[in-house]
Amino acid sequence: MAKITASRLAALALQREGVDTVFYILSAPIVDDCIDLGMQAILTRNETGAGMMAHAYARATGKPGVVLSSHGPGTANIVPSLANALADACPVIAFGASAAISQRHTDDFQEMDQIPMMRPVTKWAHQATHAHKMPELVSIAFRHALAPPHGPVYLDMPNDVVGMQAEEEEIVWPVNYRTEARAYGDPELIRRAVDLLANAERPLVVTGSGVLWSGASPELEAFVDATGIPFYTTPQGRGVVPEDHSRFFPGARSMAFKEADVVLVVGARANVLLSLLRPPRWSPDARFIIANLDPREIGHNAPAEIGIVGDAKAVFSQLTEEAGDRFDPTAETAWVQALRERDTARAEQTAALMDSSDKPVHPLRLCREVRDFIDRDAILVVDGHEILNFARQSIPSYVPGHRINAGTHGTMGVGVPFGIGAQAAKPDKQVVVLTGDGAFGWNGMEIDTALRNRFPILFVVCNNGSFTARRGDGPPSPQQHLGFQRYDLMMDAFGGHGEWVENAEDIRPALDRAAASGKTALVNVKVDPRAASSSQIGLGGH
Known part of the structure; x- marks a missing residue:
């Protein structure tokens, strides 16, 4: 029977996942097989940069980026980039070379215990030990990276495992190991959220990267168009709706945050970028509607009057349908006028410097x-x-x-x-x-x-x-x-x-x-x- 190496199996598993690009440096594992399978392989100057390139690739495409690092210090160099990806909830798949298992505890060249180093900066870290397990391990890596919230994962590849062979006919390729299903919000909570927004004097929509990962930009724009509620995004979530939209007032952000009485937060975390959703950045009387795929974000750092567990694309579709004709999206309410005036004043203030x-x-x-x-x-x-x-x-x-x-x-x-x-x-x-x-x-x-x-x-x-x-x-x-x-x-x-x-x-x-x-x-x-x-x-x- 034909033999196949662990390296080849890992590269084939990546190919099955649609991977077309990897970022790497000298002595990284599985590179040759990735190149042989037609993937774009970007040779970098250091592993930290390679990990960051994979991060940006994921941000730009919406699918996981892949980084391959060399042994010991080389793998240590991807820690900063993986830590950044974890904080950014960005899916990055990292493969790191490591000293041969058979030579462990001998002070082999660049021998380091790399798994403990990776655990604090990834969602999942594991060491490969058998060639026939590679397809399964890669499927697990993708499942963890893409489960909410997204994040980086790490697969350790010892030298003697990379070249290890298995019988090709005996390889079991995982199938149907991830779902594309979308989680819809509880209809009663959707109804209550729309009621709260409809009765608000100063409503606001704030979105984060969850809108990007779910492909919810059209649904977000449709909701804003249907309701006329002003919107803002986190820094990484910008562009989800074109920023020349009539309900985007960038120069009035501080005012909007401080004075909004009902705030719909979708696909965003209550972290430092949103000032924890707490005063003084936000009004102490603000009422928050939090919608997130990760239930741990509901009520995190600030109380959620309504907490909806659901996918951003699905939730915005539900909200728009429930909103119906209850809103006048063209109304120049006192709230919209105030934000527009502040935005105009800010633009005039900065014009001299620009x-x-x-x-x-x-x-x-x-x-x-x-x-x-x-x-x-x-x-x-x-x-x-x-x-x-x-x-x-x-x-x-x-x-x-x-x-x-x-x-x-x-x-x-x-x-x-x-x-x-x-x-x-x-x-x-x-x-x-x-x-x-x-x-x-x-x-x-x-x-x-x-x-x-x-x-x-x-x-x-x-x-x-x-x-x-x-x-x-x-x-x-x-x-x-x-x-x-x-x-x-x-x-x-x-x-x-x-x-x-x-x-x-x-x-x-x-x-x-x-x-x-x-x-x-x-x-x-x-x-x-x-x-x-x-x-x-x-x-x-x-």
């Missing part, structure tokens, strides 16, 4: 130039502190899954690898990475990965010469100071396109030249080191 020709450039002027340059369906990755907050205030999104940032942990250094993962996922889309100079330093060498794969990603560095903006008129703090480094010169060495910009009027021409080059490009813009964003952690600033 149009400023000051030197050094104000970050909001840079954001305006990026906003006007990118395609409507571009994938925008934002990384950093000041620039992350400025971009939230000034650059809208219009397409689900096309706005990616660090997420709940605020992990710095995601920008470059996230951009690569997004471009690998959607090669036909424009990908722009807007990053601070401090954040760029963590994984900047992955620029080489983008160039080797001929990804036409545009990296825009908001260079204020430090970690966060300087405070006061004195010299920069030793904890902050980086200097205005010429990151653009890296592109000359690697064969990409680089631009250095100091004047506001030169930004757009530099962006145009970068795009026209057809290469991986970096535009390095020197900005005002004392321009500090005013936003709070998460969604603040308005």
Whole structure:
């Protein structure tokens, strides 16, 4: 009978799951078999970056990303990226090479006990020990990664197991091991939720990544159109409804959160990005309707007047049907008028900075130039502190899954690898990475990965010469100071396109030249080191 290796079985199992791309580094397991089966294999410069690329790939496609790491220290390097994926509830499948089982406790090369290291940062961590079990283990990995809430999983691949053989005819391939069924909300709770919203004076809808993972953007937009209730999203959930919608008021976010009397929260967690749904960010009298696939989120950190366990797509369909003609979606209520006026006032307040020709450039002027340059369906990755907050205030999104940032942990250094993962996922889309100079330093060498794969990603560095903006008129703090480094010169060495910009009027021409080059490009813009964003952690600033 024919023999087949554990490595081949693992790769075949991935192929059966529809995996077409893996991110890896030298000495990672199953790579050769993945390549042999026709998968796109992206060789990276470090494992942390590879894990982040898999994360962004999942965000952009809605299906799990796959990362393959080398032994010991190599696998340890994916811990930060898996921790970030866990916090972000993002499905990532990680395979890590490890020392041979037969050589354990001999101080073999890069021998580490990797499973305990992975348990705190994954939903499931397991070590393969038999070749014939590989299809089953991969099915379990996907089942855990995609069960609510989504998250990363880890499968340890010892050297002597990777090459272990099994009889091909005796392999049992799992079938029907995951369901695509959607959980609908309790009809009575749906009715009560609509009643509460219909009788509210200042209703609000807030959504999170659950809307993305369930593909609920059309249903969310239909609900907003049917009710006229203003809506907001978490940072990672932006674009689920085009942000030029008449009921989206980005400049009135703080006011909306603080004054809403009934809040429908769907597919979002009551974590720091939503200020735990607690005062002073929210009104102490606010009544919350929480809808989530994970029942543990009902009442987490804040009491839920109505708690609905259900899938976002299903729940919004139910809510819209129940709403019927009870709402006038075109009504300019006092609540809508107040939010619109605040939004308009905020836009007028920031217009001077967005149009400023000051030197050094104000970050909001840079954001305006990026906003006007990118395609409507571009994938925008934002990384950093000041620039992350400025971009939230000034650059809208219009397409689900096309706005990616660090997420709940605020992990710095995601920008470059996230951009690569997004471009690998959607090669036909424009990908722009807007990053601070401090954040760029963590994984900047992955620029080489983008160039080797001929990804036409545009990296825009908001260079204020430090970690966060300087405070006061004195010299920069030793904890902050980086200097205005010429990151653009890296592109000359690697064969990409680089631009250095100091004047506001030169930004757009530099962006145009970068795009026209057809290469991986970096535009390095020197900005005002004392321009500090005013936003709070998460969604603040308005």
